[in-house]
Amino acid sequence: MHEDARLAALRGFGVLDTPPEAAFDRITGLLADVLDVPISLLTLVDAERIWFKSVVGIAEREVDRAPGFCDTAIRMTGAYVIEDALTAPRARRNPLVTGELGVRFYAGAPLRTSDGYTIGMLAALDLRPRRLEARELRVLEQLADVAMEHLQLRREVRQAAASKEAVERAYLKLSEGFEETVQQRTAELAHQAQHDHLTGLPNRVLLEERLERALASATRHGRALAVLFVDLDGFKHVNDTFGHTAGDHLLQQVASRLLASLRSSDTLARVSGDEFVVLIPEVKRPDDARDVALALLAGLGEPFSARGHDVTLTASVGVSVFPKDGPDAAAMQRHADAAMYAAKDAGRNRVCFYRGAHEAALFEEEP
Known part of the structure; x- marks a missing residue:
């Protein structure tokens, strides 16, 4: 790394020691929300210090460069x-780790100039050890790209304007347009973080958010709700026979058919390869959940198409009903999952209701 050239590139942006700016604060705020971390930083690595252009979660505006996370x-x-x-020899000497804050996790994506110099990092920090999913890493990298685009545009305005008044006019115009761009990219990234890339359905993150809200509403108004776990029967055989590309196409068809059996107020999420979860936010009686579950199975009744062949798919459905089957989101999902496995054990292609941890004979019904 050519440090003198890197520092010259950094200082060419004219951003060190400038006041906070809404566009950068929006990026660090979104990063903290999407990755669910208490601290997020947009840092610029100077000769002897790491300066924070935008920060969420701590009061400091800069730290010594060594032994900083971003220096490495x-x-x-x-x-x-x-x-x-x-467990990282260099990182464990960092004052943010050894001090009162007690940082344990760091993930940073580079702010890299068009000529290849890394001038800083967009970083997420947590107070507990954790793993970063591939989806979360993509969000971090894309937000870093957004931040770098704004830094470059900001520099171009400074270079193009010949007077303070011209700078202010040009920067105001740029900021208005960039705010709109940031809002659009923010919405896109938030959607990616909460939806399954293959089917476009809500993923587990969005499902749990909606389930928590639905449980709070049901508790407040004295209503019941239902959670349905839907697991395709023998789907591995489809992948082994026709290949994963055909399997992905079938999952998209399955998602469309399941959606067609639900109301707009219901949520259908894909939570793993061939497993879907349905949230019905209001049921007046258990038969309502049974009727929905049977409709889902009936919707899968017609053959699917895979590489010119007809493929028959069935599913096993487990149902839990709030409040009798669990007081919270974790219990409701766990018990619907247990009922789904009971449906598998009973012969597949059927619906089972949860009836308690020690009751072997769950209610079951075939379509």
Whole structure:
């Protein structure tokens, strides 16, 4: 790394020691929300210090460069992740780790100029060890790209304007347009973080958010709700026979058919390869959940198409009903999952209701 050239590139942006700016604060705020971390930083690595252009979660505006996380990170070719700082020899000497804050996790994506110099990092920090999913890493990298685009545009405005008044006019115009761009990219990234890339359905993150809200509403108004776990029967055989590309196409068809059996107020989420979860936010009686479950199975009744062949798919459905089957989201999902496995054990292609941990004979009904 040519440090003198890197520092010259950094200072060419004219951003060190400038006041906070809404566009950068929006990026760090979104990063903290999407990755569910208490601290997020947009850092610029100067000669002797790491300065924070935008920060969420701590009061500091800069730290010494060594032994800072970002000092190590800028030497990497891509993102830099420390799952547990106490097990990383250099990181565990960092004052953010050894001090009162007690940082344990760091993930940073580089702010890289068009000529290849890394001038800083967009970073997420947590107070507990954790792993970063591939989806979360993509969000971090894309937000870093958004931040770098704004830094570059900001520099172009400074270079193009010949007077303070011209700078202010041009920057105001740029900021208005960039705010709109940031809002659009923010919405896109938030959607990616909460939806399954293959089917477009809500993923587990969004499902649990909606389930928590539905449980709070049901408790407040004295209503019942239902959670249905839907697991395709023998789907591995489909992948082994026709290949994963055909299997992905079938999952998209399955998602469409399941959606067609639900109301707009219901949520259908894909939570793993061939497993879907349905949230019915209001049921007046258990038969309502049974009727929905049977409709889902009936919707899968017609053959699917895979590489010109007809493929018959069935599913096993487990149902839990709030409040009798669990007081919270974790219990409702766990008990619907248990009922789904009971449906598998009973012969598949059927619906089972949860009836308690020690009751072997769950209610079951075939379509």
